[in-house]
Amino acid sequence: MLRSLTLLAALLLPVAALAQGPAPTPRPGTDFVPISPAQTPFGPPGRIEVAEVFSYHCIHCADFQPLMSAWKARQPADVRVTYVHAAWGGAVDNLARGFYAAEALNAVDRTHAGMFRAFHVERRIRTGTPEEVADAYAALGLDRARLVATMNSFGVTSRVNRAKQFAQRTGVNATPTIVVNGRYRVSATPDRGFQGMLQTTEWLVARERARLRQATAAAPPAAPRPAAPAAR
DSSP: OOHHHHHHHHHHHHHHHTTTTTOOOOBBBTTTOOOOSOOOOOOOOOSSSEEEEEEEOOOHHHHHEEEHHHHHHOOOTTTTEEEOOOOOHHHHHHHHHHHHHHHHTOOOHEEEEEEHHHHHHHHOSSSSSSHHHHHHHHHOOOOOOOOOOHHHHHHHHHHHHHHHHHHHHTTTTTTEEEEEEEEEEOOOOOHHHHHHHHHHHHHHHHHHHHHHHHHHHHHOOOOOOOOOOOOO
């Protein structure tokens, strides 16, 4: 427990310190790691994806959530923040099933912070059984029977399996971890903390934006469509 609290303090203390000055340059191999080969983002194409791999049982994810939520609200239209609940097996997969069921019911925005509270403050979830997970969501206003049915659906099973594969392909083995557009893996460091993690993410998003613009500019123009035959 002491080790966990020490790590938490190391992650949180740099937030205030970094806010006072310009963001330091991210360090390859320390603040972020390129993913080689680049992987397909978790969500649909069309925007720069910032995927946070997290778990409701993770105390560091709980402390990171308010910062991530505020950061998400500031992002421009070309950036998509995607929450990916980790699926490491066992009880964590029950939490993942609950999350993807809430996602299917369009309820993540109104339950995300509440599920962290249910686990870490209210202690509604102690062993991570499907029943506990369903009860926690019901306490947040979701229809319990509908949630349970969705948790057990083929669609949610597919999402859980996809989350497992995404973590494996991108090399994620701890939470919270951010994956930028399937190309970079970002973690908090003891000296720069969660704020540094988000600053690195912004830096990588800008790099991705520049790369995509350059690729678009270098792409050959589309061939003109042949004219339709004249009507007789």
